[in-house]
Amino acid sequence: xxxxxxxxxxxxxxxxxxxxxxxxxxxxxxxxxxxxxxxxxxxxxxxxxxxxxxxxxxxxxxxxxxxxxxxxxxxxxxxxxxxxxxxxxxxxxxxxxxxxxxxxxxxxxxxxxxxxxxxxxxxxxxxxxxxxxxxxxxxxxxxxxxxxxxxxxxxxxxxxxxxxxxxxxxxxxxxxxxxxxxxxxxxxxxxxxxxxxxxxxxxxxxxxxxxxxxxxxxxxxxxxxxxxxxxxxxxxxxxxxxxxxxxxxxxxxxxxxxxxxxxxxxxxxxxxxxxxxxxxxxxxxxxxxxxxxxxxx
Numbered sequence: 001x002x003x004x005x006x007x008x009x010x011x012x013x014x015x016x017x018x019x020x021x022x023x024x025x026x027x028x029x030x031x032x033x034x035x036x037x038x039x040x041x042x043x044x045x046x047x048x049x050x051x052x053x054x055x056x057x058x059x060x061x062x063x064x065x066x067x068x069x070x071x072x073x074x075x076x077x078x079x080x081x082x083x084x085x086x087x088x089x090x091x092x093x094x095x096x097x098x099x100x101x102x103x104x105x106x107x108x109x110x111x112x113x114x115x116x117x118x119x120x121x122x123x124x125x126x127x128x129x130x131x132x133x134x135x136x137x138x139x140x141x142x143x144x145x146x147x148x149x150x151x152x153x154x155x156x157x158x159x160x161x162x163x164x165x166x167x168x169x170x171x172x173x174x175x176x177x178x179x180x181x182x183x184x185x186x187x188x189x190x191x192x193x194x195x196x197x198x199x200x201x202x203x204x205x206x207x208x209x210x211x212x213x214x215x216x217x218x219x220x221x222x223x224x225x226x227x228x229x230x231x232x233x234x235x236x237x238x239x240x241x242x243x244x245x246x247x248x249x250x251x252x253x254x255x256x257x258x259x260x261x262x263x264x265x266x267x268x269x270x271x272x273x274x275x276x277x278x279x280x281x282x283x284x285x286x287x288x289x290x291x292x293x294x295x296x297x
Contacts, residue, residue, distance in 0.1 A: 044246065063079075204216055
């Protein structure tokens with residue numbers, strides 16, 4: 001399984017040679033990495049040149065490539081398409097899923113998200129985490145009472161002081177959005193790899209969003225980013241996001257979570273979660289749909 005996450009922060013040329021990624025910087029030594037080791041490439045500089053041959057090789061090797069905007073937030077992703085041998089079958093089953101079944105899957109996602117938020121607070125020794133666990137019991141099919149929003153309001157008020165997710169200039173939101181964007185791109189990649197159509201969500205249904213399903217699946221993974229951002233804020237006086245901080249946020253993908261009582265990386269967990277969603281859709285059973293449990297890093 002590929003495991004390396006490559007961040008490119010300096011002007012360079014990228015090439016493919018002998019099944020390796022060749023990094024040729026304007027200053028410094030050339031670096032070669034086997035494609036089979038790479039899972040994700042993050043482009044963090046405007047002066048990076050590469051060819052169509054590179055894009056083709058990345059797709060053939062299942063590597064996700066994404067670029068960042070002027071605010072250093074991932075703004076675009078390139079990932080393999082139609083790589084699953086039963087793509088048409090899985091896509092057909094996905095589109096034909098009964099609404100009730102979708103709502104039951106969404107219920108499990110929100111229970112897992114709120115549970116992980118509670119475990120995040122508990123790991124940070126923040127009081128009242130047990131109240132969040134009580135929210136889990138109130139999540140109904142489809143979360144018709146919007147327990148997700150109630151839990152999020154409770155959670156963020158205790159995680160950060162004087163904080164709102166609406167303030168885009170808050171460094172904490174910039175860090176959160178960067179981490180979430182990295183997760184979202186990797187989830188979209190794994191959804192397509194499993195034969196699913198990312199545009200059709202279980203709950204999210206924005207006609208202008210090509211990644212509705214990724215926005216569903218990301219929810220239980222968000223507390224891993226929240227935990228990392230909390231630690232970064234506690235340990236540093238930050239006014240802007242820099243390459244070192246971005247590297248630490250991307251490395252979240254290599255942190256461990258629990259999945260079926262086994263510790264695995266988030267990157268691997270994302271793949272398993274997406275594959276388990278396909279299985280759940282095929283056999284029409286909720287209990288085979290797997291979701292990550294929070295572990296403090």
